[in-house]
Amino acid sequence: MSSPAAARIVIDLDLPGPTISRHLYGHFAEHLGRCVYDGFYVGESSDLPNEGGIRLDVVEALRALNIPNLRWPGGCFADEYHWMNGIGPRSDRPGMVNTNWGNVEENNHFGTHEFMALCELLGAEAYVNGNVGSGTVQEMSDWVEYLTRSGDSPMVRLRKANGREEPWKVPFWGIGNEAWGCGGNLSADAYVELARRYATFCREHDGNKLYRIAAGASDDDLAWTEALMKSISTLGGEPRNIFQAISVHYYTVPGTWEHKGSATEFGVDDYYRTMIKAQDIDRVLTGHSTVMDAYDPKRKIGLVLDEWGTWWDVEPGTNPGFLYQQNALRDALVASLHFDVFHRHAERLVMANIAQTVNVLQAMLLTDAGGGLVLTPTYHVFEMNKGHHDATSVPVHLVDRPTPYALEGKELELLTASASVKDDRALVSVTNLDPGAPADVVLDLRGATIRGHQGRLLTAPELQAHNSAADPQAVVPVPLTDVTIDDRGLRLTLPPHSFATVELDL
Known part of the structure; x- marks a missing residue:
C-alpha cells in the first residue's frame, strides 16, 4: 500500500443549492433475462413467499432503499410490447417472442396490473415507457386512460372488468425508447415529429399530472437533444408544454461492445479505464445541459438519465441475451462517482434510472429460483446515500x-x-x-x-x-x-x- x-x-x-431529487435514485425493470420473471415475479404457485406472484423478499430488500420510481417495461422491449396483451386473466393472455433479449417466449403473465401492484408494494412511483416503435398513438393514449381515468369510458370499463375499480396515479411516461436504435432506427427529425404527436395525445385525466419524457440521445449525441429542444422552443425562448423532459442513456463500457471485459476478472489498468469512462458522465451531462440551456434558460425542461450503469460480458454459461453479470466493488465505486456527478447537475438532471434492478447488468439484487438472494455492492451505495433524497445540495x-x-x-x-x-x-x-x-x-x-x-x-x-x-x-x-x-x-x-x-x- x-x-x-x-x-x-x-x-x-449554509449555502443552499438545488434540491437533489429522490428520483435521481430511480430504478429500471425490463422484460430482459431474469429481471422480471424469476426476479420480481415468480408466479402465485411458487413455493417462495409472494403476493400475487411478486417475490416478497425482493420487495423487502428494495423497500430498504426507498426506491422513488421504477421504469417499465423497457428498454428495447417497450417498443415491441403491446399492453393489451398483458391484461385480463393470465390464462387468456396471448404470448409473444422477445426478439431483443434472447428470442425467448414471453407469456405476458406480468403486465400492467402486476406492475402497478409491484409499485404499490415498493412504495415507488410508476414510470411507464410507451411503444412508439411498433405501436400507435391510439394504443398509448388508451394506456394512459386505462391507468389513470375514473368515471366511465371504454378504457375505464375495461380496467374495472379486470378487477381494478379506482385509477392509479402514474406520473412518468416515456415516449418510446432509443428511437435512434432499437426503437426504430429513426433520424432525430423523424422522431421529433412522433414525440410531439404522441405527447399531445397522452392526455391528463382526473388530476393525474403527466410528466412526458421524450426519448433522447445516446452518450454525447448533442444534435439529437438540440433537435428535440428546437421543436418546442427558440434560442433563449420559453419552451412549449408538449413534453416535460428529455432522456439520455450512458453506459460505462471501457472495452468494446464485442469484448466488454469480465465483471470480476480484471487488472488495475482495466479498473482505471472503467473509472475514467464513468467519470466522463460529467462531460456528457454538461453537454446536454448546455444545449438545453440555450433553448430553455429557465430550466423548465428536465434532463432524465433513464439508463446508466456498467455493462460487462455475461457470466460464463449464461444466456448471452440475458445480460446477467456479477457486481464487484468496482461497480459500487462507479455508482458512488455517478451520484456525486448527479448531485452537481441537480438543477437540470431530475431523474436517473440504473440498469437494472434485479439479475441484469448493474443490479441491486441477484436471485436464484431456490430462494437465494444476494445484495450487491452497488445496492449498498444506494442504501448509504439515502440521506441525499430530496435534500438540499x-x-x-x-x-x-x-x-x-x-x-x-x-x-x-x-x-x-x-x-x-x-x-x-x-x-x-x-x-x-x-x-x-x-x-x-x-x-x-x-x-x-x-x-x-x-x-x-x-x-x-x-x-x-x-x-x-x-x-x-x-x-x-x-x-x-x-x-x-x-x-x-x-x-x-x-x-x-x-x-x-x-x-x-x-
Whole structure:
C-alpha cells in the first residue's frame, strides 16, 4: 500500500443549492433475462413467499432503499410490447417472442396490473415507457386512460372488468425508447415529429399530472437533444408544454461492445479505464445541459438519465441475451462517482434510472429460483446515500486533492465528493478511487455547528470482491472508525478503493 494522499474538502453547509431529487435514485425493470420473471415475479404457485406472484423478499430488500420510481417495461422491449396483451386473466393472455433479449417466449403473465401492484408494494412511483416503435398513438393514449381515468369510458370499463375499480396515479411516461436504435432506427427529425404527436395525445385525466419524457440521445449525441429542444422552443425562448423532459442513456463500457471485459476478472489498468469512462458522465451531462440551456434558460425542461450503469460480458454459461453479470466493488465505486456527478447537475438532471434492478447488468439484487438472494455492492451505495433524497445540495470544493492518475492520454480524479443538508442533518459522501493508496481527508466544514457525526465505510481487500450465495457479506458497509476532530471540522482516513458517508448532526 502506498503512503496516504492528503486532501482537504471545503463544504459550505449554509449555502443552499438545488434540491437533489429522490428520483435521481430511480430504478429500471425490463422484460430482459431474469429481471422480471424469476426476479420480481415468480408466479402465485411458487413455493417462495409472494403476493400475487411478486417475490416478497425482493420487495423487502428494495423497500430498504426507498426506491422513488421504477421504469417499465423497457428498454428495447417497450417498443415491441403491446399492453393489451398483458391484461385480463393470465390464462387468456396471448404470448409473444422477445426478439431483443434472447428470442425467448414471453407469456405476458406480468403486465400492467402486476406492475402497478409491484409499485404499490415498493412504495415507488410508476414510470411507464410507451411503444412508439411498433405501436400507435391510439394504443398509448388508451394506456394512459386505462391507468389513470375514473368515471366511465371504454378504457375505464375495461380496467374495472379486470378487477381494478379506482385509477392509479402514474406520473412518468416515456415516449418510446432509443428511437435512434432499437426503437426504430429513426433520424432525430423523424422522431421529433412522433414525440410531439404522441405527447399531445397522452392526455391528463382526473388530476393525474403527466410528466412526458421524450426519448433522447445516446452518450454525447448533442444534435439529437438540440433537435428535440428546437421543436418546442427558440434560442433563449420559453419552451412549449408538449413534453416535460428529455432522456439520455450512458453506459460505462471501457472495452468494446464485442469484448466488454469480465465483471470480476480484471487488472488495475482495466479498473482505471472503467473509472475514467464513468467519470466522463460529467462531460456528457454538461453537454446536454448546455444545449438545453440555450433553448430553455429557465430550466423548465428536465434532463432524465433513464439508463446508466456498467455493462460487462455475461457470466460464463449464461444466456448471452440475458445480460446477467456479477457486481464487484468496482461497480459500487462507479455508482458512488455517478451520484456525486448527479448531485452537481441537480438543477437540470431530475431523474436517473440504473440498469437494472434485479439479475441484469448493474443490479441491486441477484436471485436464484431456490430462494437465494444476494445484495450487491452497488445496492449498498444506494442504501448509504439515502440521506441525499430530496435534500438540499451544498457546495463542495476539493481545495487540496491527490494528483490525478494519467492513463492513455486521459486523467482520473482520485477523490470525489458531494454533500447535502436536510432538516438538522447533513450527509457527506466521499470516494477514494485510488486502488493502492489511502487518503487522509480533512472535511473543512463551514457555516454550521457540528454537534455529532457518524460514518460508514464500504470497501474490501480487493477491487474484484463481490457478494455471492457462498459469501454474501464479502462487501458490506461497516462503521467508519478512523474519524477524528480537526480544527476545521473532521479528519478521516479512507482506505484504497473505498466509499464512505459521514452523517452530521447540525
